[in-house]
Amino acid sequence: MKKSEDFGEWYNEIVELAGLSDKRYPIKGMNVWTPYGWKIMQHIDRYIRHYCDDTDHHEVLFPLLIPENEFSKEKEHIKGFDAEVFWVTHAGLNPLDVKMLLRPTSETAMYPMFSVWIRSHADLPLKIYQIVNVFRYETKMTRAFIRVREIHFFESHTCHADFEDAERQIRENFEITEKLMRHLCLPYKVLKRTEWDKFPGACYTVGIDMLLPSGRSLQLGSIHQYKDNFSRPYEIKYEDEKGEHKYVHQTTFGMSERLIGAVIAVHGDDKGIIMPPDIAPYQIVVVPIPAKGSVEEVYSEAKKLAQELKNNEFRVHLDLRDVRPGNKFYDWEIKGVPLRVELGPRDIANNSCVAVRRDTGEKATIKRSELQDRVNTIIASISESLLEKATKNLENNIVDATSLDNLPEKLIRVGWCGSEECGRKIETTTDRSILGNDVSDASPRKVKCVVCGKDAENVVHLSKPM
């Protein structure tokens, strides 16, 4: 399995070998989260919760099922999702009076309640989030974490007194994204979608995009400004200081288990996945390497070493299986444990141990007296260099183009005047999608539209989305 030769095959194989997910469940696109994969997701969720709580979002849990009549209130929204929802039509032995669908996202579950909860300006901003399963009937080929039909999903929903406060929220969401992605060591782009690619019902949509080794882009999440597009049909109004009744302005922010897919795709190598230390189920695996006659001593000393590392707040696994050390190395390399610590009789005699980095293979002999400091430093350095390497790789795969001919399978930047006509032409000519312009780009260069040649302010990114 060579990652560089066939990324798609490599990805599927590595997900299985690393024990991240089991796709043998008898429904296509609905996979079992096995213990190792689920632990990774829980660490990611922990960071999401932390940053949301930290910014005064409150966690809630809404019902899974949405009655058809609530779902149908926002016309664009239902048009966008109609073809991909699962319908519950019967309960027990009887048909239901009102059909219900499994949430594909929770706007239409939450907004009827928002309309009850919000009365006055004192109730604003309302900032809530939930981490749940959502369902989409994907017809394209499924792929673990990247395209599934039951999706582990984070969604925050906020209501504001006006457009400007909703915009402030969107900037806060950018900050949360940045903090989260640092733990995953993932570089990304925040790109504003075209009018025809925005979320059904949104005023505008911003995608959080990354690049796969195959050259395709992967949307990891999205942030939407709804303005009052939903608050009007759902009657979410508040009384302002002057006693006037106004519609709230809303935003949403969503991310999914694709974050794990991105971690696998970006950091992994031919030996397996590589876990960023902050989300690794085990940050360190301790492997005893006994010689003949020293088994008991080495195992007992390895236990002490593992405990010492645990006491220093590392997540540690001590591998005492009755197999050869070489097999243990191999297994934990596939699973991407960031640091392996080996301990043999000579190490014990020297009061030291050997630490091997998963990302670079670098070995270091560490004095036991310096264990904590050295391991801390190495772990931090692994995170840094994973991000650095990935960032360099993303930059190397962004290509500025002035024509639409012979584009490589990379993230392409071109000038676009902003007209739908030229935009559509860019997309059909290149068989790529316009992901949009980089919202973090404070000083866009003056360019020409790649189609009509007019002056353009938009430098937009093109790719084939996954």
Next chain:
Amino acid sequence: MKKSEDFGEWYNEIVELAGLSDKRYPIKGMNVWTPYGWKIMQHIDRYIRHYCDDTDHHEVLFPLLIPENEFSKEKEHIKGFDAEVFWVTHAGLNPLDVKMLLRPTSETAMYPMFSVWIRSHADLPLKIYQIVNVFRYETKMTRAFIRVREIHFFESHTCHADFEDAERQIRENFEITEKLMRHLCLPYKVLKRTEWDKFPGACYTVGIDMLLPSGRSLQLGSIHQYKDNFSRPYEIKYEDEKGEHKYVHQTTFGMSERLIGAVIAVHGDDKGIIMPPDIAPYQIVVVPIPAKGSVEEVYSEAKKLAQELKNNEFRVHLDLRDVRPGNKFYDWEIKGVPLRVELGPRDIANNSCVAVRRDTGEKATIKRSELQDRVNTIIASISESLLEKATKNLENNIVDATSLDNLPEKLIRVGWCGSEECGRKIETTTDRSILGNDVSDASPRKVKCVVCGKDAENVVHLSKPM
């Protein structure tokens, strides 16, 4: 709202006033977990995870949907659930080839995978758990946390080489139950169900039961010995040391959001709910009580006090709302925060503060220099006395009876010979259910069957279940 006058009404009102759950969601029996209620559940889940991880269970997450053909493999099981499952019959605009149901519990989702995962005795025991939403189409009157149609649910599933190892697992589940219930300050009974009341497909079922103030019993969870009843139809086999192929023995253990219902019902009083400190979203609320001219000083000192308590690992809320202290007292009493700490100008001058227990109303003046120790002691004492009071109350509501006439609305104990004939007679005569004998009762007394008068070994509990 008097708890003693109309428990049912009191319960519904207090759930709403305390902001634990919102039942205005437009599907009956599917309620919204509001932030305060969800925080309580998350604390409970945290303990469940802790005790499961501690006993080498691994957390997983299985798909929500189960194909009809997998569901139908164990005949008793499907008979038991047939009338109360929700069916997904359409995806997008098309009918599905194979209908799928929303899990009412996950046996039939997990066991096809177990049959793939388990090969040899080295794979045993397999011990996994998940915390998920399950669905049951309840036709009885719904009630927040106690009878809902989307249920927040913990379930562990284990596979063992033989019956005896499965029995060992069941004893471990009793220990986990005991540890968990201590955090909730809840007394309970572990009662072995009759043959006709066991879980569909089980060899035997043990209920975890408590008593509501209304005199009805509430089943909080259950533990099942399946023997090989499921492993046969689902073909879950292993190769033992001698190369023979054998069916595994299985157990399950489930508990639900009813745990919150029990906490509300048992500990609450006419002023509101009372949260056991270990699962309280806030263990302490700090209320500044400024006098004229001292507002700024008192608020600033209250902030310091709250921070000091937070630094000592307490979950603390500082109430700086612009309403009168009396209103704050009232609100936090409804929400059941275990300890209120008041701070006024005189307290500041004396380097002290006033602590008021929610459960007893007791007030104590505490020197700031002794803050941590004193608060620690009071919080521990609240937990102890909640459990003690509840235990005494349960004991006072257990009545030994030698006839079936004029039974009070309590937990009744009678002798039963064990025959189905006498058992059914007990149930129909009294309009109560036999919950079963106490499995922790090591030395059952010699009694006579309350129906036939024969010597009986079973002292069984009767009640009207909620």
